[in-house]
Amino acid sequence: MLGHPEGEVVLTKACKTRDIIQMIPTLASCSFDEIVNAAGPDQAQWLQLYVNSDRQISEKFVRHAESRGMKGLFITADAPQLELTLLKFPAGHREKDMRQKYSQEAPDEISRNSTEVVRDQGAARAISNFIDPSLCWDDIAWFKSITNMPILIKGIQTAQDAVLAAKYGCKGIVLSNHGGRQLDFAPSAIEILAEVMDALKRENLDEGFEVYIDGGIRRGSDIFKAIALGAKGVGIGRPFLVSYIYA
Structure with a gap:
């Protein structure tokens, strides 16, 4: 909703007309199902996943995404820690994000994330509420056990x-x-x-x-x-x- 009243749905429609693959984010201004429902019957979509500290939530989301026809699971690994002080950990200290906070009502989270996130203090802090900092290479085997994507x-x-x-x-x-x-x-x-x-x-x-x-x-x-x-x-x-x- 930050760029257009239809949010990511308008990107889905544009990708459909131009035959471009769309990667659906874990945190979006539209719900996961709203974005998928706007796609054409043969339109390729991928899922970008921030891994939740509660693995049952991530498993539910991944299985739902696969049932809705996602063609690939992209696990984000370059943001395991956010909004920590630089003295404690060299994580992302996003000053612009902290200054330019936005306030937005959350879309339906049930099928997508099932996690309450603080949406009025910047994107980084919203992610920090639930992202799993313990994600490691051994977790790949677990993801392979819950999806065929x-x-x-x-x-x-x-x-x-x-x-x-x-x-x-x-x-x-x-x-x-x-x-x-x-x-x-x-x-x-x-x-x-x-x-x-x-x-x-x-x-x-x-x-x-x-x-x-x-x-x-x-x-x-x-x-x-x-x-x-x-x-x-x-x-x-x-x-x-x-x-x-x-x-």
Whole structure:
């Protein structure tokens, strides 16, 4: 609702007309089912998951998403701690988010998250209310036990972690620095793409393993550069937001 009265639903409709895959976020201004209901019969949608400290809630959400036709589960791993003081932990200290707080009524959370979140103190603090800081590689086996969706890790920042994701049985990764909002000194996805692809090839893990990048994609030539360096595709966030604000 921050950019358009229909919220993410308008993006669903736009993706349908242009045959673009939509990734549905855990925290949105519309409910999960509202977004899915707006999709066409053959429209591809993925689920982005912030893992809840209460794993039963995450399991319920994942199973519901699979039943609604989600084609992939993208587990966000680059925001395990937010809004902590820098003296305690080098987590995201999002000053802009803390200044520019927004107030918004929550959509129906039942089928999506079942978690009460504080929605008037900034996005980071809302996520901090429920996100699981103990998430680790061993949890991949648990996710594989509750869903048949291909599992990808979103937020990989090193070649070593890309290799680990493949070895733990993930189907792919998203190279991302969380839009530069989590750690402002983190490298951009395009900067680490080449070394990630080289590392996967050295380990013979690149076949059938999909690498995506997000952040900083502003024009078509950016997409071509990413594909030339080995990416399967790119994520586009801010350009979509700007387009429907000014359309």
